[in-house]
Amino acid sequence: MHTDIGNALGGDPALTRDGLDELDADVATAHERIADGMADDAFGYTALNLPETADPDRIRNAVAPFADSEAVLTVGIGGSALGAATLCNGLESETDAYFLDNVDPEHTSRLLDSLDLSRTAVNVVSNSGTTAETLSNFLVVREAMADAGVDWAEQTFVTTGPEGNLRNLATKHDLPALDVPEGVPGRFSVLSTVGLAAAAIQGHDIEAVLAGAAEERDRLAGSLYDSPAYAYGATSYALAERGAVTNAFMPYAESLETFAEWFAQLWAESLGKDGRGQTPARALGATDQHSQLQLYRAGPRDKLVTLVRPTERADRGIPETDLEGLSYLGGQSLGTLLDAEFEATEASLTAANCPNVRIEIDRVDERGLGELLFGMEAACICYGELADLSTFTQPAVEWGKKAARGLLGGGEFAEAQAVRGKDRLVVE
Numbered sequence: 001m002h003t004d005i006g007n008a009l010g011g012d013p014a015l016t017r018d019g020l021d022e023l024d025a026d027v028a029t030a031h032e033r034i035a036d037g038m039a040d041d042a043f044g045y046t047a048l049n050l051p052e053t054a055d056p057d058r059i060r061n062a063v064a065p066f067a068d069s070e071a072v073l074t075v076g077i078g079g080s081a082l083g084a085a086t087l088c089n090g091l092e093s094e095t096d097a098y099f100l101d102n103v104d105p106e107h108t109s110r111l112l113d114s115l116d117l118s119r120t121a122v123n124v125v126s127n128s129g130t131t132a133e134t135l136s137n138f139l140v141v142r143e144a145m146a147d148a149g150v151d152w153a154e155q156t157f158v159t160t161g162p163e164g165n166l167r168n169l170a171t172k173h174d175l176p177a178l179d180v181p182e183g184v185p186g187r188f189s190v191l192s193t194v195g196l197a198a199a200a201i202q203g204h205d206i207e208a209v210l211a212g213a214a215e216e217r218d219r220l221a222g223s224l225y226d227s228p229a230y231a232y233g234a235t236s237y238a239l240a241e242r243g244a245v246t247n248a249f250m251p252y253a254e255s256l257e258t259f260a261e262w263f264a265q266l267w268a269e270s271l272g273k274d275g276r277g278q279t280p281a282r283a284l285g286a287t288d289q290h291s292q293l294q295l296y297r298a299g300p301r302d303k304l305v306t307l308v309r310p311t312e313r314a315d316r317g318i319p320e321t322d323l324e325g326l327s328y329l330g331g332q333s334l335g336t337l338l339d340a341e342f343e344a345t346e347a348s349l350t351a352a353n354c355p356n357v358r359i360e361i362d363r364v365d366e367r368g369l370g371e372l373l374f375g376m377e378a379a380c381i382c383y384g385e386l387a388d389l390s391t392f393t394q395p396a397v398e399w400g401k402k403a404a405r406g407l408l409g410g411g412e413f414a415e416a417q418a419v420r421g422k423d424r425l426v427v428e
């Protein structure tokens with residue numbers, strides 16, 4: 001992963017090289033704490049040890065019974081889906097991958113109706129083993145399989161923690177079960193069983209994902225000028241402290257669109273605390289040049305724009321044309337056009353004083369995705385250290401869970417009362 005922070009300086013919000021140099025002393029301290037946390041396998045920090053502690057053979061052996069599946073259906077939400085989806089949607093495979101990470105009845109029914117359930121491996125993932133959306137979707141999938149005359153227990157494996165409903169279900173039905181590594185919060189678990197199992201069923205080189213991550217780990221150092229991950233984390237933090245409270249995250253590759261979703265959970269759930277944080281706004285290049293760019297260039301001065309691209313990709317030529325005004329495109333390629341759009345957008349942001357950072361990998365392949373995923377995790381942890389935030393918890397999500405559970409008769413919760421007491425001002 002290459003991080004170019006040149007365009008983050010001298011914009012509005014204003015960050016100077018001196019400001020960054022000053023911050024670098026804090027990055028050295030942050031790195032020490034991170035390295036100590038890794039050495040102690042401390043909660044959260046232990047996620048950065050996964051490039052060496054994850055066991056690809058164990059994962060592959062566990063999913064071997066499903067190797068000839070036509071499709072793999074992952075039932076999970078948040079960190080229990082987005083990491084696997086980033087790998088599966090970022091890489092090509094003969095085996096299709098689907099994700100049930102919402103409880104939209106129409107979508108769930110359409111998806112289940114479209115699948116040959118007898119040829120589909122079901123990967124149920126939940127760290128806590130108690131998440132309502134995941135468990136409900138699993139019950140629906142199991143019923144659909146039974147209705148289709150498919151032995152669901154033959155097609156299903158789970159990835160979960162040591163306790164919880166899902167672990168009990170796996171034990172009761174003797175399902176193959178992978179363990180969520182201890183001390184790894186969901187949004188930091190892509191480089192573990194949680195993110196790698198579905199990718200292994202699709203036949204991806206999960207060792208190469210871990211090797212790319214290990215390369216990025218080896219670049220962690222006591223200065224932001226020596227570590228691409230810390231350069232990104234520290235620069236994002238410094239700009240947020242100066243008013244860039246929105247991070248427009250814009251990959252220039254369709255294969256990285258899900259990666260932007262994964263990044264949004266990582267950044268929002270890790271850094272949104274104590275009234276602080278930086279709001280991730282997902283975008284896609286070049287598409288959102290034609291929807292969002294106006295705002296980035298001419299709207300409030302509250303943004304950092306992160307542009308991500310692979311420097312190598314399979315290309316496709318644009319045919320020569322005699323159409324009026326289009327000759328400049330004829331004979332070029334879509335890749336050349338996309339790169340020109342990337343560089344032009346980057347320069348247009350700088351010309352409008354909008355701070356932006358360039359993140360590049362060689363290719364969107366297993367190694368490249370490993371670098372990006374690890375790099376962004378380390379960047380996030382670095383940001384959390386500099387901001388003195390509790391990066392690895394997400395207490396604010398519990399209120400809504402209690403309210404929903406109370407509304408469904410799953411217990412007495414004050415939060416459910418609050419929902420019932422909603423103020424109404426309906427305009428019809």
Ligand SMILES: O=P(O)(O)OC[C@H]1O[C@](O)(CO)[C@@H](O)[C@@H]1O
Nearest residue numbers: 078079080126127128131186397
């Ligand atoms: O893996 P689990 O426990 O089902 O949780 C799913 C997701 O829900 C959250 O706990 C938020 O509600 C995320 O942190 C997590 O990634």
